[in-house]
Amino acid sequence: MSRPFPRSYFVALTLLLSLILVGITPLRPVGAQPRPERPTTGTPLTIEPATITSREDAAYNKQLALSRDGTLASVFLKVDSPSLLSFMAQNGITNINSPAAQQYLRQLNAELDALIAQAQQRIPGLVITHRFDLIIGGVSVAAPVSQLDQLRRLPNVVDVINDRIEKIETYRTPTFIGATTAWNRGGGSAFAGEGVIFGVLDSGVWPEHPSFSDPDPLGKPYAPPPPAPGNPGGVRACDFGSAIPGDAPFTCNNKLIGSYRFMTAYDFFVGTQPYEFLSGRDDDGHGTHTASTAAGNRGVPASDGSRVFGTISGIAPRAYVVNYKVCGEQGCFTTDSAAAVQQAIRDGVQVINFSISGGTNPYSDIASLAFLDAYNAGILVSASAGNSGPGADTVNHREPWVATVGASTSDRSYLSTLTVTGSSGTFTAVGASSGAGIATPASVVVNTGDPLCLNPAAPGSFTGQIVVCQRGVIARVAKSANVAEGGRRGYDLVQLVAE
Template identity: 40%
Template sequence: MLSAMDGVLSVQKERFEQLLTDVGPQWIGAEHIWNSNSDGPKGEAMVVAVLDTGINSDHPSFADIGGDGYDHTNPLGTGVYLPGSYYATVDASFCNDKLIGAWDFVASDGTVPEDNDGHGSHTASTAAGNVVNGATLIAPTTSASFNISGVAPHANIIAYDVCDDGCPGSALVAAINQVIIDASNLPNGIAALNYSISGGGDPYNDTVELGFLAAVEAGIYVAASAGNSGPAASTVAHLGPWVM
C-alpha cells in the first residue's frame, strides 16, 4: 500500500474546496434581497461609512459607474460633497457620485485618505464595492478572472482613514463623531458603519464602543468585526449589545 511506503507520511482522499470571498453576496443570500421588491435593491439610495485604512479612490470598485452599468446618484447632488471633507478642502478629483466623501484622521500618513495598506479598500469593496467584471488574480504560474461584487454594490461610500501602523483611539472617536455629523448632512442619513478593527472587550468603559452607541442612537447600523481569534467565545470582539 502507498501509505506503508518509506517516505510517505500521509495519504488523504482528494477533495475540492470552493472559492468564497468573491461570492460573499451569494454566501449570505444577498441575491434574494437584490431580487425582491424591498426598498433599496443592492444598496441603492443608501450610504455606507467605512472606518479603516483609507480607500483607493481610483479603483473600479469605487467608480461612478459600476461594471453592471449602474450609474450612481449622489444624494447631495452631482459635484457636491460633504463639507470639510478631503474633496472639499484639498483634492476635487478624489470623490465621485459613488465615493461621496473621504476623511483622514491619522496625521502621520500625511492626512491623505488614500489607502496606505489595502485593508480599507478590501473592506469597503466587500461591503459596498461595485460589480467588477473580470477581476484578475495573478499568481507566479497562473492567473484567474472572476466577476466580483460587494454586498451593496449600488450604495454610496464615505471613507474614514483611521489607521496607519495602528489605529489610535483618538482617531477612531473623532471619525465616529464625523460619521454622525455627516449623517446629519445627508438627506437620508448614513445607513451603516463598517468597522473591521479590533477592540470592544469592555464596551461600557470603551470610548469607541460608546461612540458606536451614539451612532446607533443617530440611526446608523454599526457592523463590527468579531475578530480573527477563536474558537473560544471569550475571543469575540465588540461585545456591546448595540453593535452587530
C-alpha cells in the same frame, strides 16, 4: 432627525450584515428610493456618569497609548454632561437644529471650553487631539503620564479613559450567503443598497479602484447623494492627495461621496513612515478590501496579476460610500475612531463598518461609547468579532448597541499542492494559495529563531528559500511580509496540532 425607514433601508442593512452572517434571509425588497429620513432607534440608550469603580477599571487597563519615550499618554476626559445626541435621546428631541438642541450644544461647548482652559493652565504643554460635543461629551488629550492624576481632579471631569491602539482585523460570496436572492426580490443587483450611505472606518480606500467608480463598470450612473445634514452647506470633505509619492489627488464622485483622515492621535504618538499617505488614500489594502466587499460596485473584474478570479460585486453594490481613514501601520487609536464616528453622523451615514479590534470592555472604550451615540442617531454599526478563538473570552465588541459579526468560511477556495522531499521520503499536502505557486524546487526551512514569523527577518537570511511559519498572533500576510524581508521565495503557513 426623526424619519421613517422605507423597506429598502432594512434590506440594505441586512445585506451589509450578511457579508459574514451567513444565516440571514432578507425579507424586504431593495428599491431605488431617495435617502430615508432617520429616526431615533428604539429606546434610547444612555450611560450614567462614571463612578470611582469605572475610573479604577480604566486605570487598570494596561493598553495605555504612550509616546515612544513613555512620557506622554493619550486619554479621554469625560465631562459630567451628556453629549448632544444623548441629551436629545433623553429628552425626546429629534431635530438637531431645534432651539432646544442648539441651546444645549452652546452650553456643552462652554463647558468644554472651560475644561480645556483649566487643563492647559494646570498642565502646561497639554495638547487637545479631539473635541467631542455631538457624541460622548469631552475631549481627548496628550498629557504627561506623571500628570494624569491632575486630570482626574479637574472640575466637571467624571472619568479619565485610556486611549488604546487597536488592530485592523470574492466573487462567489454574494451567492454563497444568499444576497443574490434578496437582490432578485428587489429588482436585481442594479438596485441593491440604492440610496443607503455606508461609512467605513479603516485604513482608507484606493479611490481609483473600479469598485468605487461612477458610473459603475456596467454603465449605470449614480444619482447625486443627499447633502450632509451636519456640515456647513451640506458638503462632505474629499481628502485625497499629499506630497507623499503615490498619494495623487482624486475628486469624489457620486459613488465615493466623501473621504476623511482622522489620525491626530496616531500622528502625535506614533508618526507616519515616508511611504504612508497623509490623506484618506489606503496604503495598507485592508480598508479598500472591507469597503469594496460590503458596498463595492457590481461587475468588477478581479485578478491578482497571476490568476483571473472572475467578476465580483459588493453585497450592497449600489450604496454610497464615505471613507474614514483611522488606521496607520501600527494600528488605530480609539480616540481617532471616535472622532470619525462623530463626523460620520454629521455626514448622514446610515451604516458604519468597523473591522477593527476592541470593545472587550465597552464602558471604558472610547470607540464603543462613540457607537452608543451613533445608535442614538439611528445608525447601525457592524463591528468585527475578531479573528481570535476558539478559546473563551476572545470575542471583540461586546457592546450591546452594535451588531457584532463573526467570521464565516466561503465555499470557494484556491488550492496548491506542496511536495517536500527529504531524507525520510516525500510528503505531499494540499493547501490554500492565491498565487501561481513555485514551479521549480527550492529548499524548505523552518524559521527556528522566530517560528511565528512575528518580526521582519534579517536581509538575506532566507534568500531563495521557502520559509515555514506557524499560524497565530498576527495576520498571515504580515508573516509573509516579514519573511520577505529576508529574501524568501515563498512561505508555508502551518497549524501545529498536539498529538
